[in-house]
Amino acid sequence: MTGTQLAAWIKGHWKIENLLHHVRDRTFREDDSTIHVGHLPRTMASLRNLAIGVHRQDGHTDIAAALRRTARDYRRPLAALGLTG
Secondary structure (H helix, E strand, C coil), rough: HHHHHHHHHHHHHHHHHHHHHHHHHCCCCCCHHCCCCCCHHHHHHHHHHHHHHHHHHHHCCCCCHHHHHHCCCCHHHHHHHHCCC
């Protein structure tokens, strides 16, 4: 592996870390979760990833603001998923 390839790999890793894990840690406070049994931690992480993905697909970059906006009207995430008319 060349230095350029290693640098690209590290940059890619931190892009994922910043786009997904950081949001899960800060916005959803995932590290403070008390869910530790069986498949539940992975299930919750998947649901958080889905929420982040839906908001990003809908054009939002500030996920915390998007969650607050969504909390005011339950139809917004359904519309983003194409589940309402």
